[in-house]
Amino acid sequence: MGTTCNCQVCQFEPVLALTPKIYDSCTFQKAASSINSAHWTGIWHIGARLLTFSSTCRAAALQLHLVLAKKLVLYHDISDDVNAMITAADISGPATICDSAICLMTHLLNTRVTEVPGASLLTSHHTIRWFFTRWNPGKQVVLSLYYIKLTSRS
Numbered sequence: 001m002g003t004t005c006n007c008q009v010c011q012f013e014p015v016l017a018l019t020p021k022i023y024d025s026c027t028f029q030k031a032a033s034s035i036n037s038a039h040w041t042g043i044w045h046i047g048a049r050l051l052t053f054s055s056t057c058r059a060a061a062l063q064l065h066l067v068l069a070k071k072l073v074l075y076h077d078i079s080d081d082v083n084a085m086i087t088a089a090d091i092s093g094p095a096t097i098c099d100s101a102i103c104l105m106t107h108l109l110n111t112r113v114t115e116v117p118g119a120s121l122l123t124s125h126h127t128i129r130w131f132f133t134r135w136n137p138g139k140q141v142v143l144s145l146y147y148i149k150l151t152s153r154s
Contacts, residue, residue: 040072048081051104054095062100065107075115082108086123089130097134105130 044067050060067073075082084092086108094101109127113120
């Protein structure tokens with residue numbers, strides 16, 4: 001519905017918009033596109049700060065992704081943040097690896113390659129490095145085994 005992103009979040013947009021209690025975002029409001037871009041840029045900056053905390057990373061990544069996918073901000077207004085999220089992902093990127101963080105990073109990768117074509121190799125390198133620094137499959141196995149033990153006791 002007006003997004004150019006092909007991620008799972010945007011593909012299910014019509015369904016998700018009908019279930020506001022499960023998936024509530026101000027970007028789905030009809031008036032979202034009529035709000036001044038400067039307000040969305042402020043929301044973007046707040047989300048970019050909240051992206052670096054593990055407790056707020058998933059929600060912030062989802063909101064940033066939707067703001068970007070619905071083109072509520074202009075790229076040149078957020079290019080410094082996008083550059084920081086990609087090139088200095090350890091400091092400015094998503095703190096955890098989750099579904100919305102992966103969607104955001106993929107969208108940032110595609111957006112940056114479109115806006116700055118000469119930086120595509122470096123952008124891809126930084127995105128892959130972010131993914132592998134956050135992803136620890138051994139830790140997930142331990143957590144899933146712990147979950148199995150907890151659920152088997154109940």
